[in-house]
Amino acid sequence: MPITLRDVANRAGVSAMTVSRVINGRAGVDAETQRKVEDAIEALDYVPNRVARGLISQKTATLGLIVPDVVNPFFSPVVRGAETTARKAGYRLLLCNSEGDLRLEREYIDDLVSHRVEGLLIAPASDNSRHSVFPLLRRGFPVVLIDRALPDLDCDLIVSDSATGARRLVEHLIAVGHREIAHVTDAEDTSTGRERLRGYRDALEAAGIPYRSEYVLRTTVDRIGGYRATQQVLSLDPLPTAIFAVNNMTVVGAMQALRERNMIVPKDMALACFDDVEHLAVLSPFLTVIDQPAETFGSLGAQLLLERISGKAGPRTRRIVLQTDLIVRASCGSKEGALPHRV
Amino acid sequence: MPITLRDVANRAGVSAMTVSRVINGRAGVDAETQRKVEDAIEALDYVPNRVARGLISQKTATLGLIVPDVVNPFFSPVVRGAETTARKAGYRLLLCNSEGDLRLEREYIDDLVSHRVEGLLIAPASDNSRHSVFPLLRRGFPVVLIDRALPDLDCDLIVSDSATGARRLVEHLIAVGHREIAHVTDAEDTSTGRERLRGYRDALEAAGIPYRSEYVLRTTVDRIGGYRATQQVLSLDPLPTAIFAVNNMTVVGAMQALRERNMIVPKDMALACFDDVEHLAVLSPFLTVIDQPAETFGSLGAQLLLERISGKAGPRTRRIVLQTDLIVRASCGSKEGALPHRV
DNA sequence: ATATTGTCTGTTATCGATAACAATGTGTAA
DNA sequence: TTACACATTGTTATCGATAACAGACAATAT
Numbered sequence: 001m002p003i004t005l006r007d008v009a010n011r012a013g014v015s016a017m018t019v020s021r022v023i024n025g026r027a028g029v030d031a032e033t034q035r036k037v038e039d040a041i042e043a044l045d046y047v048p049n050r051v052a053r054g055l056i057s058q059k060t061a062t063l064g065l066i067v068p069d070v071v072n073p074f075f076s077p078v079v080r081g082a083e084t085t086a087r088k089a090g091y092r093l094l095l096c097n098s099e100g101d102l103r104l105e106r107e108y109i110d111d112l113v114s115h116r117v118e119g120l121l122i123a124p125a126s127d128n129s130r131h132s133v134f135p136l137l138r139r140g141f142p143v144v145l146i147d148r149a150l151p152d153l154d155c156d157l158i159v160s161d162s163a164t165g166a167r168r169l170v171e172h173l174i175a176v177g178h179r180e181i182a183h184v185t186d187a188e189d190t191s192t193g194r195e196r197l198r199g200y201r202d203a204l205e206a207a208g209i210p211y212r213s214e215y216v217l218r219t220t221v222d223r224i225g226g227y228r229a230t231q232q233v234l235s236l237d238p239l240p241t242a243i244f245a246v247n248n249m250t251v252v253g254a255m256q257a258l259r260e261r262n263m264i265v266p267k268d269m270a271l272a273c274f275d276d277v278e279h280l281a282v283l284s285p286f287l288t289v290i291d292q293p294a295e296t297f298g299s300l301g302a303q304l305l306l307e308r309i310s311g312k313a314g315p316r317t318r319r320i321v322l323q324t325d326l327i328v329r330a331s332c333g334s335k336e337g338a339l340p341h342r343v
Numbered sequence: 344m345p346i347t348l349r350d351v352a353n354r355a356g357v358s359a360m361t362v363s364r365v366i367n368g369r370a371g372v373d374a375e376t377q378r379k380v381e382d383a384i385e386a387l388d389y390v391p392n393r394v395a396r397g398l399i400s401q402k403t404a405t406l407g408l409i410v411p412d413v414v415n416p417f418f419s420p421v422v423r424g425a426e427t428t429a430r431k432a433g434y435r436l437l438l439c440n441s442e443g444d445l446r447l448e449r450e451y452i453d454d455l456v457s458h459r460v461e462g463l464l465i466a467p468a469s470d471n472s473r474h475s476v477f478p479l480l481r482r483g484f485p486v487v488l489i490d491r492a493l494p495d496l497d498c499d500l501i502v503s504d505s506a507t508g509a510r511r512l513v514e515h516l517i518a519v520g521h522r523e524i525a526h527v528t529d530a531e532d533t534s535t536g537r538e539r540l541r542g543y544r545d546a547l548e549a550a551g552i553p554y555r556s557e558y559v560l561r562t563t564v565d566r567i568g569g570y571r572a573t574q575q576v577l578s579l580d581p582l583p584t585a586i587f588a589v590n591n592m593t594v595v596g597a598m599q600a601l602r603e604r605n606m607i608v609p610k611d612m613a614l615a616c617f618d619d620v621e622h623l624a625v626l627s628p629f630l631t632v633i634d635q636p637a638e639t640f641g642s643l644g645a646q647l648l649l650e651r652i653s654g655k656a657g658p659r660t661r662r663i664v665l666q667t668d669l670i671v672r673a674s675c676g677s678k679e680g681a682l683p684h685r686v
Numbered sequence: 687a688t689a690t691t692g693t694c695t696g697t698t699a700t701c702g703a704t705a706a707c708a709a710t711g712t713g714t715a716a
Numbered sequence: 717t718t719a720c721a722c723a724t725t726g727t728t729a730t731c732g733a734t735a736a737c738a739g740a741c742a743a744t745a746t
Contacts, residue, residue: 001401001483002482002703004701004703005702005703005704006702008700014725015725015726015727015728016702016703016704016726017703017704017705017727018724018726019703020703020727021704022702023703028723028724028725029724029725030723030724030725033725035722037656045478047453047456048457048458048702048703049457049459049701049702049703050457050458050459050703051394051397051398051403051458051459051702051703052398052692052701052702052703052704052731053702054394054731055395055701055702055703055730055731055732055733056703056704056731057703057704057731058344058731061458062393062437062458069423070413070419070422070423071419071420071423071425071621073622074414076413076414076419077414079413079414079416079438080412080413080440083413083438083439083440084440087439088677092437092439092454092455092458093437093438093439094405094435094436094437094438095422095426095436095437095438096426096430096435096436097423097426097427103518104705108693110390111435112435113390113392114390114391114392115393115394115404115405115435116392116393118393135388139388140344141346164555223625237694245562246699247371248622249624252621252622252625254627255626256623276719277622278592278595279595279620279622279623280622280623280626280627282566282595282598282599283594283595283598283623283627283629283630284623284626284627284629286626286627287626299743308734312691324730333712347731347732347733348733348734349731349732349733357695357696358695358696358697359696359732359733359734360695360696360697360733360734360735361694361695361696362733363733363734364694364695364734366733367734371693371694371695372694372695373693373694373695376694376695391732392731392732392733393733394731394732394733395701395731395732395733395734396732396733396734397701397733398700398701398702398703398731398732398733399700399701399732399733399734399735400701400733400734401701613741687721687746688745688746689728689737689744690722690743690744690745691743691744691745691746692741692742692743692744693738693740693742693743694739694740694741694742695738695739695740696737696738696739696740697736697737697738697739698733698735698736698737698738699734699735699736699737700733700734700735700736701732701733701743702727702731703730703731703733704728704729704730704743705729705731706727706728706729706730707726707727707728708725708726708728709724709725709726709727710722710723710724710726710728711722711723711724711725712721712722712723712724713720713721713722713723714718714719714720714721714722715718715719715720715721716718716719716720
């Protein structure tokens with residue numbers, strides 16, 4: 001149905017090859033001929049078929065991006081960053097939401113490869129994503145991992161310094177007087193979870209506070225998970241005075257659970273987490289957080305990927321660690337203000 | 344470099360056509376042969392090339408989605424909804440952020456057509472997007488518009504009932520005692536802006552409050568725009584007691600401007616807007632808003648588009664109007680509580 | 687035994703664009 | 717005038733898969 005290069009050639013009275021030359025701006029076309037072709041293109045409203053071009057050139061000008069969920073305010077800037085960088089390089093982005101589900105993630109990977117994306121940007125669901133990613137790497141397929149590392153996988157990677165971030169956040173909690181600090185985190189199958197737990201433990205240890213495994217609650221890192229884990233926190237004895245939530249979704253669930261019990265933050269319970277959220281930061285600058293440069297994950301990730309695709313990257317894989325910021329607001333209380341107290 | 348169907352055929356000792364038959368599960372292949380082919384596919388880790396398949400079948404199994412910005416908490420659920428629905432139908436989504444820029448939007452449209460997406464889901468930048476969309480429609484290219492209608496364009500469409508929503512929101516403001524209500528909105532070049540303004544005027548009129556054009560501030564519908572417009576609001580005389588912001592981005596800017604002047608909401612100024620934001624709704628249930636079913640825009644939009652692509656849609660275009668919810672929280676004050684007072 | 691039906695598999699052409707090469711014509715040098 | 721360089725344009729084959737048709741062979745019917 002759509003106009004093809006041949007249609008243009010017929011109308012201009014030249015061969016398909018000549019039209020192709022004009023389109024690709026190649027030298028060796030008579031000025032007069034070029035005009036005729038351009039007129040025909042204009043008249044027919046011709047748009048070249050990238051699918052056909054992709055078949056012969058083996059280049060589709062598309063990248064695949066797999067994130068757990070675009071709606072997560074951490075990932076949406078990642079997506080935008082990647083898309084913007086891709087666009088500037090003439091690439092388009094196929095977006096996939098894995099929902100943190102390994103099977104779905106695997107399905108997406110296979111399908112994107114089948115669609116012949118030139119490279120893949122993946123925020124992996126968990127360590128087990130390793131089994132889906134490894135075969136790609138073996139074949140030399142361009143892949144960049146973002147947010148989470150995968151064990152024993154030599155792959156371009158962008159993460160943030162979760163351990164240091166977590167440590168600083170917990171140090172802050174300790175500095176304002178907390179000693180019983182619960183940590184709501186994931187099933188220990190993500191690098192981010194492990195690193196943040198490490199930062200948590202390091203901070204406790206540095207302050208001489210004994211580590212209690214019952215203060216670490218394992219859950220799914222979404223709103224429901226945060227909610228349930230916080231309910232468990234609230235049944236602990238002694239009751240913690242602070243909760244460190246592993247990300248922006250769990251903290252929402254945590255808040256929900258606290259509100260149900262009519263607990264006030266930070267008076268009855270301090271709350272801190274990873275990830276700043278723009279709307280919250282302005283409309284309700286309340287949560288003390290570790291802010292990650294989310295958009296950079298996407299833009300830099302796309303850049304690394306494009307470099308690898310174009311062969312500019314060299315054989316060594318790159319491992320980029322982005323620094324985080326501690327943003328202190330009201331949700332952890334302060335020494336001067338009302339110290340958290342037990343009920 | 345990747346394995347082709349021919350490689351599989353060679354290894355299995357059959358023709359390419361036979362392999363194709365096995366892959367597509369067509370009848371008429373000997374069980375023994377089928378096994379040989381399947382073994383070869385397995386051994387070579389073969390993945391069919393959808394680009395080649397797309398060329399012959401004229402079907403790429405991809406949809407294009409253009410939104411102003413995925414990071415906008417209204418649009419990210421739209422994207423997820425569309426992606427999920429597309430996936431379930433075996434389609435992938437090419438995501439584009441137009442940044443509300445007409446030129447960029449045009450570029451994206453052309454490029455997506457060139458990539459041979461089977462249909463296009465567009466949240467248009469403004470009325471002027473009409474000129475980019477119309478040529479598609481003329482060619483019979485499947486398009487579904489979401490969020491904003493385009494004038495004189497007969498096209499499948501999903502919008503929400505902005506006028507009624509705005510009217511209810513402003514009626515609420517009036518009910519709790521406000522009479523000087525400013526409205527921060529866009530340059531009158533979007534259907535949503537016009538509808539919301541209409542709802543605003545209707546509510547005023549119904550309450551016998553005269554409409555004042557100087558209370559309607561035109562700006563870009565982003566954070567900066569909301570900020571600047573609110574600064575203007577604050578220099579009005581008489582000073583309004585309430586601001587109705589046209590969407591979730593402008594309200595952020597508005598809040599910023601109010602905070603700079605140390606104004607407390609709702610004591611010094613009431614604030615209301617379109618769009619609820621999950622994180623805010625839970626962590627800081629404060630803003631009174633009109634909530635739109637964002638994810639439905641995406642999922643239903645994708646569904647309409649898929650129906651049109653598959654020819655199940657019939658020649659008539661469909662115009663779907665989704666209903667909105669008024670969610671009353673604290674940001675507008677109340678009759679019983681502290682009424683807004685002038686400084 | 688021959689025709690007929692059906693099962694299974696291979697061949698050729700095609701989707702739309704392009705790489706590689708071939709052909710045509712023009713102008714200039716010997 | 718003949719030869720050769722150069723500019724311009726066309727032809728053929730190809731990317732990977734598949735539609736449409738053709739061929740080979742076995743089983744059944746007449």
